[in-house]
Amino acid sequence: MDVKTLITVAALLAVAASLTFAEVEAVNMTLFYESLCGYSRRFILDQVYPTWKKLSNKYLGIDFVPCGGTEYYDEGEGHFSFTCVRGRDECHANVMQACVAHLFRDDQEFVVKFVACIMETAHPDRAGPQCAESLGTDFEKIQQCMIGNEGEQLMVTACNRHKSANPPITVVPWMLFNGEHDNHDHRNSLDNLTSVVCGKIKQDKPDVCSHF
Numbered sequence: 001m002d003v004k005t006l007i008t009v010a011a012l013l014a015v016a017a018s019l020t021f022a023e024v025e026a027v028n029m030t031l032f033y034e035s036l037c038g039y040s041r042r043f044i045l046d047q048v049y050p051t052w053k054k055l056s057n058k059y060l061g062i063d064f065v066p067c068g069g070t071e072y073y074d075e076g077e078g079h080f081s082f083t084c085v086r087g088r089d090e091c092h093a094n095v096m097q098a099c100v101a102h103l104f105r106d107d108q109e110f111v112v113k114f115v116a117c118i119m120e121t122a123h124p125d126r127a128g129p130q131c132a133e134s135l136g137t138d139f140e141k142i143q144q145c146m147i148g149n150e151g152e153q154l155m156v157t158a159c160n161r162h163k164s165a166n167p168p169i170t171v172v173p174w175m176l177f178n179g180e181h182d183n184h185d186h187r188n189s190l191d192n193l194t195s196v197v198c199g200k201i202k203q204d205k206p207d208v209c210s211h212f
Contacts, residue, residue, distance in 0.1 A: 025202070026057065026061040027059060027177060027200045028063065028177070028178050028179070029063065030063040030176040030179070031044075031048065031062060031173060032161075032169055033064070033066055033174075034066065034067070035066050035096075035124055035125070036124065036125070037085070037173075039173060044173075045116060047190070047192075047193035048193060050194070054194060055198075055208065061108065062108065063101075064097060064115060065158050065162060066094040066101075070082055070085070070091065070094060070159050072159055080153075080155070080156055082094075082095075082152075092125040093118070093124045094155060095155050096118070096142065096146055097114075097115055097118070098151065098155050098158050099142050099150070100114050100142055102145070103141060114131050165181070173190075192212075195212040199212065
């Protein structure tokens with residue numbers, strides 16, 4: 001095989017590799033929610049977690065933003081206090097999930113399973129240690145984030161994202177797909193998130209999407 005042919009083959013392989021990468025680009029969903037909101041919990045347990053299990057990280061990336069109607073107050077010296085819609089328990093559960101989403105940002109499987117685990121318990125604000133243990137992780141790392149300044153800063157960031165969303169968030173759960181909110185997608189996601197995500201996968205659709 002001469003040099004010209006080798007260069008041509010290499011170029012074709014490079015193009016094929018780039019096309020393969022593009023074909024499996026995941027749909028990114030940003031989820032704004034409140035930890036103790038019944039609608040948020042139901043959506044995560046009935047739609048988000050089952051859809052993620054069907055599609056996996058390959059097709060669906062989830063950015064959890066737990067804030068909702070939380071208000072925060074600057075107490076000075078880099079510290080903040082928070083008031084949540086359902087009281088201190090919700091604030092506790094919110095910061096726990098904000099810490100998990102940040103600390104395990106490179107392990108989406110853990111984040112999704114942890115959020116689903118605590119949401120299916122009667123008291124999500126208390127379920128962190130048992131859910132971390134069930135997933136083979138020490139809760140201490142999460143706890144240190146929650147009680148320190150890091151957790152406060154993560155909650156401020158989450159709430160700033162909530163407040164600056166465009167269009168403005170009017171209800172939770174609230175979804176963005178690839179950075180955009182669409183009312184039609186929002187309504188359909190509440191009943192069949194899988195079909196909405198499948199509709200946004202451009203190429204190399206998984207078998208589960210053949211039903212939609």
